[in-house]
Amino acid sequence: MSDPNVLPVDAEAEDRSARHFGLVRRDLLRGVTGLAAVAVAGPARAQEGEAPLDPRLSADTVTFTVRRNVFKGLLVRPRVAAKRPGILLIHDQRGPSAAWRAMARRFAMDGFVVLLPDLVSPYEVAEGSEDAANRMARIIPAEHQLTLDTAADLLIKHPECNGAVAVIGFVWGGPYAMQFAISGARVKAAVVYYATMPSPEKAATAKVPVLFHWAENDPRTVPQVEPLEKKMIGAARVFESWSYSGVSGGFATDPTSRFYNKEAADRAHDRTVFFLRRHLVTGAG
Numbered sequence: 280m281s282d283p284n285v286l287p288v289d290a291e292a293e294d295r296s297a298r299h300f301g302l303v304r305r306d307l308l309r310g311v312t313g314l315a316a317v318a319v320a321g322p323a324r325a326q327e328g329e330a331p332l333d334p335r336l337s338a339d340t341v342t343f344t345v346r347r348n349v350f351k352g353l354l355v356r357p358r359v360a361a362k363r364p365g366i367l368l369i370h371d372q373r374g375p376s377a378a379w380r381a382m383a384r385r386f387a388m389d390g391f392v393v394l395l396p397d398l399v400s401p402y403e404v405a406e407g408s409e410d411a412a413n414r415m416a417r418i419i420p421a422e423h424q425l426t427l428d429t430a431a432d433l434l435i436k437h438p439e440c441n442g443a444v445a446v447i448g449f450v451w452g453g454p455y456a457m458q459f460a461i462s463g464a465r466v467k468a469a470v471v472y473y474a475t476m477p478s479p480e481k482a483a484t485a486k487v488p489v490l491f492h493w494a495e496n497d498p499r500t501v502p503q504v505e506p507l508e509k510k511m512i513g514a515a516r517v518f519e520s521w522s523y524s525g526v527s528g529g530f531a532t533d534p535t536s537r538f539y540n541k542e543a544a545d546r547a548h549d550r551t552v553f554f555l556r557r558h559l560v561t562g563a564g
Contacts, residue, residue: 364559369452374399497528
């Protein structure tokens with residue numbers, strides 16, 4: 280029986296809507312195909328000023344331990360229990376915020392089990408603050424990757440996750456999402472939003488399908504797009520690369536930001552869900 284929370288994949292409809300929307304689709308390739316103690320801390324509640332949880336969703340605060348540091352995470356999924364694919368959602372260097380929690384809920388409404396780990400939770404800093412960003416900057420990337428690996432293991436083992444997991448990273452989180460794709464050890468797909476990437480040669484070693492979202496007016500990332508795509512093509516990797524005209528980096532992250540563009544953000548979200556359903560639900564390559 281089909282899952283009512285997961286819509287069927289319609290590639291023709293996606294292509295038609297892309298043309299009507301007027302965004303640039305750069306390339307779509309169909310290429311060759313002991314550290315953690317886990318506990319559920321209890322139901323998660325919306326923080327002050329945030330909308331209450333949709334009754335169609337369930338949310339828990341989970342904890343996991345890495346090198347004696349206890350991390351928290353928000354785990355959201357449809358209330359009707361079922362085996363579903365998972366999403367590991369990586370926040371930016373300032374930690375989770377209302378915008379990140381809303382994003383986790385939105386992906387859960389699309390039929391996924393979503394884990395938003397809080398990488399600043401062991402430290403006494405305010406979420407979304409410069410103090411949080413400074414604290415995160417003092418931690419070497421390998422330690423962040425270890426924490427994210429542990430969070431991914433938690434998600435994979437969750438009783439409502441079917442073991443097919445994707446990772447999504449924005450800006451600061453993008454390189455970590457790409458590292459998951461390169462290792463290929465825990466995820467079956469990765470999504471990267473307007474993030475600086477490792478060298479094109481290294482990115483082209485990705486072992487799972489990758490979806491890239493780029494902003495036309497982002498000087499940090501525009502120069503890397505064409506070389507990266509050429510290397511991905513040359514290595515016969517499965518990927519999609521979309522460029523959104525007239526927007527800057529950050530166009531899809533926080534609705535309160537001056538860079539946010541709802542039309543482009545919604546389109547990128549729809550493409551992300553379409554991509555993940557294809558690679559996690561149907562298993563198509």
